[in-house]
Every structure is written in structure tokens, then in C-alpha cells.
Amino acid sequence: MEAILDRFLRYARIDTQSDPNSDSTPSTEKQWVLAKMLFEELKNIGLQDVTLDDRGYIMATLPSNIEKEVPTIGFVSHYDTSPDFTATGVNPRIIENYDGKDILLNEEENIVLSPDYFEDLLLYKGQTLIVTDGTTLLGADDKAGVTEIVSAMEHLLAHPEIKHGRIRIGFTPDEEIGRGAHHFDVKSFGASWAYTVDGSQIGELEYENFNAAMAKITARGKSVHPGLAKNKMINAIGIITDLASRLPKNEVPEKTSDREGFFHVYKLEGSIELATMELIIRDHDKSLFEKRKQLLKDLVEAINKERPGEVVLEMKDQYYNMKEKVEPVYHIVEIAEEAMKSLGIQPIIKPIRGGTDGSQLSYMGLPCPNIFAGGHNFHGKYEYVPLESMEKAVEVIVKICELTAKKF
Numbered sequence: 001m002e003a004i005l006d007r008f009l010r011y012a013r014i015d016t017q018s019d020p021n022s023d024s025t026p027s028t029e030k031q032w033v034l035a036k037m038l039f040e041e042l043k044n045i046g047l048q049d050v051t052l053d054d055r056g057y058i059m060a061t062l063p064s065n066i067e068k069e070v071p072t073i074g075f076v077s078h079y080d081t082s083p084d085f086t087a088t089g090v091n092p093r094i095i096e097n098y099d100g101k102d103i104l105l106n107e108e109e110n111i112v113l114s115p116d117y118f119e120d121l122l123l124y125k126g127q128t129l130i131v132t133d134g135t136t137l138l139g140a141d142d143k144a145g146v147t148e149i150v151s152a153m154e155h156l157l158a159h160p161e162i163k164h165g166r167i168r169i170g171f172t173p174d175e176e177i178g179r180g181a182h183h184f185d186v187k188s189f190g191a192s193w194a195y196t197v198d199g200s201q202i203g204e205l206e207y208e209n210f211n212a213a214m215a216k217i218t219a220r221g222k223s224v225h226p227g228l229a230k231n232k233m234i235n236a237i238g239i240i241t242d243l244a245s246r247l248p249k250n251e252v253p254e255k256t257s258d259r260e261g262f263f264h265v266y267k268l269e270g271s272i273e274l275a276t277m278e279l280i281i282r283d284h285d286k287s288l289f290e291k292r293k294q295l296l297k298d299l300v301e302a303i304n305k306e307r308p309g310e311v312v313l314e315m316k317d318q319y320y321n322m323k324e325k326v327e328p329v330y331h332i333v334e335i336a337e338e339a340m341k342s343l344g345i346q347p348i349i350k351p352i353r354g355g356t357d358g359s360q361l362s363y364m365g366l367p368c369p370n371i372f373a374g375g376h377n378f379h380g381k382y383e384y385v386p387l388e389s390m391e392k393a394v395e396v397i398v399k400i401c402e403l404t405a406k407k408f
Contacts, residue, residue, distance in 0.1 A: 089135070129387070
């Protein structure tokens with residue numbers, strides 16, 4: 001496990017946050033630091049056809065070590081980290097033999113990782129946890145996945161007695177801002193199917209995700225001295241908050257679970273003359289997804305009719321539920337499930353309340369379920385990953401390669 005730990009710590013300490021406000025790919029120059037490191041590392045461990053293109057996409061091949069023809073499969077992870085919380089100066093801490101009690105992440109600011117709030121911690125008593133120092137995110141999403149894929153390939157290279165077909169691996173930038181698959185060359189990747197290693201707790205196996213859209217609503221008003229404002233002022237802030245209040249109050253992230261969809265307002269800002277609201281729309285069911293988008297259109301139309309001012313809606317789809325593309329080749333899920341069970345891991349098959357590169361890749365012709373990478377509490381200072389879960393993820397990747405060769 002020491003090699004896995006050392007590799008993850010090297011990756012985690014590099015700031016690779018993506019930036020939704022950038023038009024470049026990768027969206028930040030600092031992502032190139034890890035991309036170039038990975039490029040060299042993949043060559044050094046002995047993989048072939050290692051490439052790093054001008055947009056930061058990395059691909060490599062582990063050649064088959066058997067004579068018969070079997071499908072080429074792939075494993076994909078992203079190396080960027082979320083812009084939701086700072087990743088400058090990531091300083092991971094190691095908690096050995098976790099005792100099930102509170103973990104003081106930062107004494108100065110009294111930041112505590114507690115099983116009273118994050119009850120999943122109790123699943124890992126006696127294990128080694130990698131946590132933050134309370135001031136940054138950790139980056140296990142998805143540097144844990146990157147670590148596991150590299151480590152699995154290194155293991156297969158060191159153990160030629162494990163028989164496998166041709167394996168392709170791919171690492172992407174900008175997944176956290178929804179662009180991870182945008183420039184992924186599926187044809188060049190050349191796999192019949194792949195697995196994203198981007199899930200959370202040990203055992204997760206997912207082939208359903210949200211249908212997703214994003215929206216920006218802009219309201220324009222008219223500023224007049226408040227003492228003389230009657231029948232003259234048009235307050236753009238009031239328009240936006242009125243519209244927000246008409247969204248279904250119980251259909252928000254904090255009040256929904258499983259396959260329940262939601263509207264999530266994540267940004268409000270403005271002044272009397274100009275105010276904006278940004279939100280995302282999510283639903284597993286395609287028809288309900290379309291109804292949610294229509295509701296938003298209807299609300300904007302109603303506001304424009306009822307009160308003065310101008311309200312403009314911009315909305316675009318982001319990705320769709322990969323279930324439609326994976327179910328016709330469900331054996332790829334069954335192989336992952338069998339791999340986990342053979343290693344004593346109970347598969348947790350559930351829908352993703354989000355999306356991965358795999359959801360877009362599935363619609364690009366590369367069916368791509370998602371398997372666990374081991375981390376918890378992504379995108380914030382309470383993020384952690386058990387080292388034992390990372391080790392098991394490596395074993396699952398290796399076993400999937402082995403089972404695929406046996407079954408075809």
C-alpha cells in the first residue's frame with residue numbers, strides 16, 4: 001500500500017483546479033503540471049503508445065499478453081479538481097489505525113471531521129485515512145482514480161502471469177466543470193467499452209446518472225431615487241428573487257435523494273438595474289427533466305407578463321443519463337460486479353446524483369459505467385479517502401481486466 005499512498009500524495013499536492021470562466025482547454029495552465037508528470041510516469045512504468053495532446057488529454061496502452069482476440073477495454077479518470085473550494089497548498093495528513101472518533105483537522109480554526117456528522121467514517125475504523133489539514137480540499141476526486149489506474153497498470157506489468165487483453169487508459173482535464181469528455185477522441189481510444197474510476201465509497205458501481213442542464217436568468221431594471229420611485233423604479237433584484245421564490249421549494253438538493261430531481265440555485269448577484277441567477281436542473285427521468293426545463297421557461301414568461309422589466313433565460317443541456325447506452329451492453333456492468341464480489345466487496349449499485357465523464361462518453365459511443373475510487377465528502381475541507389479502499393480499487397481494475405480475458 002505504501003506505493004499507492006506515495007503516488008496519491010504526489011498527485012494530490014499539485015494544484016489542478018479547473019476554471020469554469022476560462023475558454024481554454026485545459027481551463028487552467030496549472031493542470032499541465034500534473035498532465036506532463038503523468039505522461040512521463042506512464043512511459044517510465046512501461047506502457048506503450050503514451051500520448052499527451054495539445055488539450056491535455058492523456059492516453060496509453062497496456063498491450064495484450066494473450067494470443068486470442070478479446071475486446072479492448074479502457075479505464076478513465078480526470079486529473080483536475082473542483083473549483084468549489086481552494087486547492088492551493090494541499091497538505092494531506094495521514095491518520096493511521098483510525099479509532100472512530102473526531103479528527104481535528106485544524107486546531108487553529110477548530111475544524112473537526114466528526115463521525116457524528118459524517119457517519120460513513122465509522123465504516124473505516126482501524127484503517128488508514130488520508131485527510132486534509134482543514135484549509136483545502138484533498139483532490140481524491142479524482143486523483144484517487146488516477147492513482148488507482150496507474151497502480152493497476154504497474155501491477156499488471158509486474159505480473160505477466162495475470163492474463164489480459166489490450167487495455168487503454170485515459171486521463172482528462174476539466175471534468176469538474178463539465179468538459180472532461182468534450183475533446184476525448186473515442187475513435188483513437190479504440191476501446192469497446194470503458195470504466196470511469198470516479199465513484200465514492202468502496203463498492204460503488206453506477207450506470208445511471210442525472211440528465212443535466214444549466215440556466216442563467218438575467219433581469220434588467222431601472223434605477224430611480226427611492227424617494228421618488230413609486231411607479232417608476234424597476235428593481236431587478238426583486239424580479240430575480242420573485243422568480244426564485246416560485247421554484248418548487250422541496251425540489252432542491254438538500255431535500256431530495258435517490259432518483260429525485262431538483263432545481264439548484266447556486267449563484268445570485270446584482271443591483272437594481274441588473275441582476276442574475278444561475279442554476280442547474282437535474283432529473284434521472286428524461287420526461288421529468290424536460291418538464292423541469294419547461295417549468296423554468298413558463299416562469300420566466302409569466303414574470304415578463306406580470307411585471308415591468310426584462311427577464312431573459314439562457315439554458316443549455318449538459319449531459320444525459322447513460323443508462324440508455326449501458327443497458328444494451330449490460331454485461332460490462334456484470335463483469336465489474338463479478339470482479340468486486342470475487343474480492344469480497346459487496347457491490348453498491350445505485351444511481352449517480354451527478355455526472356461523470358462516462359455519461360458523456362457513453363453518448364459518444366464508449367459505454368462507460370462508473371466504479372468506486374474510495375473518497376468521501378468531495379469538493380471541500382472534509383474530504384478524505386481510506387487507503388484500503390484505494391488498494392481495493394486497484395484490485396478491482398486488475399480483476400476486471402482478468403475476467404474480460406476469460407469471458408471472451
